[in-house]
Amino acid sequence: MKRLACLLVLLALPAAAQDLRHPALYDVAGVEADDVLNLRAGPTVDQPxxxxxxxxxEDVEVVRINESxxxxxxxxxxxxxxxxLAFLQRQPAFEEGTLPRPLYCSGTEPFWSLSLLPDGQATLSEPGSPDVPLTETWSGKPEGRLGTTFGITLSAPDGRATAIVEREMCSDGMSDRPYGFAVEVLLQGGTAPRLLSGCCSLAR
Incomplete structure (x- = not known):
């Protein structure tokens, strides 16, 4: 009887409260064509x-939700x-235990960006240098761990890259934009190994 009561409580919760895995992508829904959905300074209607x-x-990235x-x-x-969230419809959740794609990662000082696409292709960009195409060779999560940390290996024409992505709040240190993933990227080949640090997002 207690198990049935718990199940009924879960069914009564909003969809967003049942799946707390974020970041996630949403689409605006239920807003009149001549209206807009307000973004506020805080999670209440009395905030500016x-x-x-x-x-x-579409493709509105929500990095976290409030407690309710x-x-x-x-x-x-x-x-x-x-x-x-009454006016945001969540897109289908990413498969548990997999790294979401596309994923757009970047860092500052030095500036760099890494785009991970659904087809297994990736591109590393740095100012003043030609873009480097990469191909995914493996991705997965640590054995025996929850799906909050992900690893990915990428091959390049003259080297390789290894990225560790952690599902956690992240800041680029320069803007007010919040990110839901932190990343470390180890570049090997050609020159001495380099370790880059930054954040990732589901939307540009």
Whole structure:
């Protein structure tokens, strides 16, 4: 009887509260065509509006939700804002235990970016240097661990790269944009090994 009661409680919770794995992508839903979805400074309606989302906006990245599962922290190129999850429809969750794709990683000082695409291809970019194409050779998670840490190996024409991605809040140190993944990338080949540190997002 207790198990049945617990099941009924879970079914009664909002979808966002049942699946707390974030970051995740959402689409705006239930907003009139001539209206917008407000982004607020905090997860309550009395917080000031600091931005908006179009009524047909897609691929909105929510990096975390509040404790009650009613508001999501939206990551935007220019910063952040809280949106009501009543007007955001979550896209299908990524398969548990796999690294989400596409995934866009970057770092500062030095500036670099790594794009990981669903087809197994990737691109490493650095200012003043030609883009380096890479091909995924393996990805997975540590044995016996929950799906919050992921590893990926990539081959390049003259070397290789190994990335460790951790599902955790991350800051680029320069902007107000929140990230839901931290990353370390070890580059090997050609010159001396280099270790890059940065953050990753599900949307550009």
């Amino acid at each position: 509006v600091i931005g908006t989302l179009a009524p047909d906006a 599962g009613t508001w999501g922290l939206v990551a935007r190129p220019e910063g952040r804002g809280w949106a009501s």
